Amino acid sequence: MNSVTPTRRQYVQAAAAGIGLSAIPVASAQESNGQLVFVYDDSPASDYSKAFPVHREEDAPACVGAIASVVEADDEGLSRDQLLEMQDAGWEVMSHTLEHRAVGPITITEDVESGDERVYVERSLHGGFPGDTVLITDDDDEEVATVVGGESDERGDYLLLEEPVEGSYAVDDGAYERLTDDVLERATKESKERLESMGFDVDSFVFPYGRRGPAVMEFVEEHYAGVANYDYDGLNPGEDADPYRIGREYFREERMSETEITDFLDTVQRDGMLGMFAGHNYADDLTQERIRFAIRQAKQRGIEIVTLREAFAGQGLLDESDTAEGETTQTPTATPTQSPTPTRSSTATQSPTSQTSQTTSSEPTTSPSSGSTATPGTLSSKPTPADRSNSSFLDGVLQWLSGLF
Numbered sequence: 001m002n003s004v005t006p007t008r009r010q011y012v013q014a015a016a017a018g019i020g021l022s023a024i025p026v027a028s029a030q031e032s033n034g035q036l037v038f039v040y041d042d043s044p045a046s047d048y049s050k051a052f053p054v055h056r057e058e059d060a061p062a063c064v065g066a067i068a069s070v071v072e073a074d075d076e077g078l079s080r081d082q083l084l085e086m087q088d089a090g091w092e093v094m095s096h097t098l099e100h101r102a103v104g105p106i107t108i109t110e111d112v113e114s115g116d117e118r119v120y121v122e123r124s125l126h127g128g129f130p131g132d133t134v135l136i137t138d139d140d141d142e143e144v145a146t147v148v149g150g151e152s153d154e155r156g157d158y159l160l161l162e163e164p165v166e167g168s169y170a171v172d173d174g175a176y177e178r179l180t181d182d183v184l185e186r187a188t189k190e191s192k193e194r195l196e197s198m199g200f201d202v203d204s205f206v207f208p209y210g211r212r213g214p215a216v217m218e219f220v221e222e223h224y225a226g227v228a229n230y231d232y233d234g235l236n237p238g239e240d241a242d243p244y245r246i247g248r249e250y251f252r253e254e255r256m257s258e259t260e261i262t263d264f265l266d267t268v269q270r271d272g273m274l275g276m277f278a279g280h281n282y283a284d285d286l287t288q289e290r291i292r293f294a295i296r297q298a299k300q301r302g303i304e305i306v307t308l309r310e311a312f313a314g315q316g317l318l319d320e321s322d323t324a325e326g327e328t329t330q331t332p333t334a335t336p337t338q339s340p341t342p343t344r345s346s347t348a349t350q351s352p353t354s355q356t357s358q359t360t361s362s363e364p365t366t367s368p369s370s371g372s373t374a375t376p377g378t379l380s381s382k383p384t385p386a387d388r389s390n391s392s393f394l395d396g397v398l399q400w401l402s403g404l405f
């Protein structure tokens, strides 16, 4: 992979040329009472039937984290035409991968010995895609294995492999498994291409299950301008934000009281922050009333409701040359065309396989949940990889969606 900055710069230019940035208001959150972005994940049909009407009535845009294959299927999920209508109304489409694979590393929970065909893992998310290849690794060694399924027994979740493992991998050495680079590339690059071929402008990425790690981050930084779920802190800087570290807050009733919503928005307003609310429209406790409440509370505080792309443009995170003539209202302090921060590029330049034990131990578990047991954005009930592997992918996704909350 080439260095991140030119790649991203070129990408952003191309993306901007396609979307016509002249339409984008260039004002950072810092200059105003703050900004608020809404993101809805997984592209269920209820994005159109539930959230879209409320946002339209309130004249407030939002974003969809779209699973490319769900939109392509034109079946029970959000259809292409619906999503195009939403995009025409000012919504932003983000990629949530091709088929909702977990693109971050998953911790291995029992030592793996040579000859093992079962690898015990924190969650057998990769078992849902038979034929996928995973990299099994610890500090000392690594090998590639093909997954044939995932199950669980009294010891926990495990992956079933096509061939016995050759090496040995110790939990104490930070053993983990992750999808190999070719699978990660499909999940990131190809999902964007397929969404774009359906007529969508895609700038940002949403990690399935909120799981991320250095390897996938490298692909994401190459192909996207930013992410919408780095962590579960939805209060982001209103200026000079790192577009690859944008966090979110789930605003359904189980996760946030109305007071917590208004407190959150008070902070956004007071400190001129970029707030992000996220949700899943198939969740019963994310009601239209709840969505309307959040929008109106934001409006009452003078908080501007924008898409993430608009927020990035306002912060000068899209190239200056992208903005149309006359759009010169960058804040003096904004730094257009930021190159990645040292912290991030040090992560980004790691080879996909060179995860340190530190990142190994933190990444899989940092995957998002900030101290909550019901990890947001992740399955709250155990997935049934066996079911998914026995049925078509779409059946699996729909089954999974319906069992989520």
Ligand SMILES: [Zn+2]
Pocket: 041, 042, 096, 100, 207, 208, 209, 377
């Ligand atoms: Zn998702």
